[in-house]
Amino acid sequence: MKSADSDPLTMQRVVRSVCRMCHGGCGALVEVEDGRAVGVRGDPLHPISRGYLCAKGLASVELAYHEARLKHPLRRSGERGSGQWARVSWGEALDEIASRLLEVKDRYGAEAVVFAHGTNREYLHMVHRLANAFGSPNVTSPGYVCYLPRVIASILTCGNLPIADYDGGPSCIVVWGCNPIDTSPDEYCAAQLLRALERKPRLIVVDPRRTWLASRADLWLQLRPGTDAALALGMLHVIIEEGLYDKGFVERWTVGFDKLRERVKAFTPKRVEEVTWVPAGLVEEAARTYASTKPACIHWGVKIEQNVNCTSAVRALASLMAITGNLDVPGGNVLPSPPPVVRFTEFILRHMLPEEQRRKMLGAKHRLAELGSTVPPAYVVKAILEGDPYPVKAMLAFGTNPLLTWPNSKRVREALLKLDLLVVVDLFMTPTAELADYVLPAASWLEVDDVAFYFFRSGYVMARRKAVEVGECWPDHKVVIELAKRLGLRHAFWDSVEEYLDYVLSPSGMRWREFAELGLLQAPLRYRKYEEGGFRTPSGKVELYSSTLESWGFDPLPNYVEPPETPYSRPDLAEEYPLILTTGARSPFFFHSEHRQLASLRRLQPDPQLEIHPEAAAARGIGDGDWVWVETPRGRVKMKAKLTEGIHPKVVSAQHAWWFPEAPGPEHGCFESNVNVLTSDEPPYDPCFGAVTFNSLMCRVYKA
Ligand code: SF4
Structure with missing residues (x-):
């Protein structure tokens, strides 16, 4: 794919890039005239989105040149939250921020600085790297209730995140706890599901709301919100009791099947109906349809993660994929190999964080959050307000708006007001940015060169190419690199964004400029990889029963407990x-x-x-x-x-x-x-x- 076309007479250029108005990663063609973006359209040659672009994507130019866009660094000049700001240069802002961060570190320890991020304008790995190099174990984000549980609980269960293989031609699709047509969540683009639906597979939707997708489903399971784990355990019950599971796979490639069978005995369709409000007959029909229509994939979403049954729901659904023989098969849930780029775990330099600092991570008793280096925000708020277990004094927030997205907003506001230093890097003056000491203007996706989808586990990365520049806005990566220099961390970073991109791509043998021309880098898609080397778990098998969780004192099997505030528990x-x-x-x-x-x-x-x-x-x-x-x-x-x-x-x-x-x-x-x-x-x-x-x-x- 050519990266750009130019017309020397009209001064028009079309830059081939990747949208980042959400997580969808749709290919986009950016039209540029006289150095200004004038339009964005879907890229018909993009192998995943194939020309699809939603309303948000079409609004990208409007966002880039919006009159309220932050265009230069600001330093607070009045009371916190007074709306009084002084324009400062990048150099001044970063010098001052670095010196104040080092002051906090000297006085209270590096752990008193929290690094926060939001939905990831593809900067997440840089934020983690900066935190580790700085010496703070505290990175916080909504990741603890969004995506990370699916990733980490899946890694424990089957060695990788299972992705719905839409292009492999599923005969049955289960959409559970998300609305992908509206949201293109995580590593999926809505166009993939729409294409798969054209082949008329059986469709099962699990959602308390009758969405557009649910209204077209063969089976719509309208569960009581928060009971996903119970429903999944009920489906496991039916599949196991009726012998609908893949016996060869279970015998050869799973551990703990008998214990799982014992656990799900209690989740009879009748009991599951009482808990979930889904009629027992429908639970049975969904279980039979999913288990007997091969291949079948499950597209799961954030809603299975947002309550006390988070880990159980993920593990129960992963168990469903496994025992029905739908893991890593065409049209099932595949476990993609990573593309040839520096691995995330290597990139973030976790080894630079001394063990004594690692042990100080807030909320570390939640071992899977600790594995994902993500502090649940409630622990940050408590540390700021109560100094428990130690004081948190500063926060560096990239593209996140905790006043809107963390639970109990009024307490979050109290906490942010109590910080000695709050720095926000964002596109607009958000309610959170209004409370900051420094607000730094971030670049939108039209303004950055980047390796898109670096964090996702979809098995490919894409070239997001810079089309224009706006004001003094900087890519988040550049903010991190320039701040790191001033924090004395030059040795852990690079001189420029391009050097950083070259480093990320180094395992491929390519530099950024070559990758920018190529556009996409993908590991070959191979199925049933476990037949060669087993699953990437301690036993080499799918761990229906997790000895790892057991050794950490957690329930080794998925279960359901009633959430804390329901008509049954309260x-x-x-x-x-x-x-x-x-x-x-x-x-x-x-x-x-x-x-x-x-x-x-x-x-x-x-x-x-x-x-x-x-x-x-x-x-x-x-x-x-x-x-x-x-x-x-x-x-x-x-x-x-x-x-x-x-x-x-x-x-x-x-x-x-x-x-x-x-x-x-x-x-x-x-x-x-x-x-x-x-x-x-x-x-x-x-x-x-x-x-x-x-x-x-x-x-x-x-x-x-
Ligand atoms: S789905 Fe997301 S990535 Fe795709 S066009 Fe819409 S906003 Fe952009």
């Missing part, structure tokens, strides 16, 4: 808070807390939305489009009611991460409709990851 709250609230519903037009200032997208979704069943609405005098209060024991927020029969009458679903860039700062309305005002950061957590519960809370709803 019947005392049921009268006051009679509805079940699931938070985190995505809009196809935004990416978490991003993009709400983009008029073309906001027009399509102007207000925060709460889905509620017409019966539940009528009982409260609520009409479609009415503003309503949603209230939990932590607080209340206002949303617009969307009446739909596609949700259970006892459940409501709220979109997340809403703020109003047009509203006055510093808050920009970040407590008006932000569902994390409603969530709790209190234990119990998932024991292995420290996951809090976002998808199963109790609430009441009434007209505003």
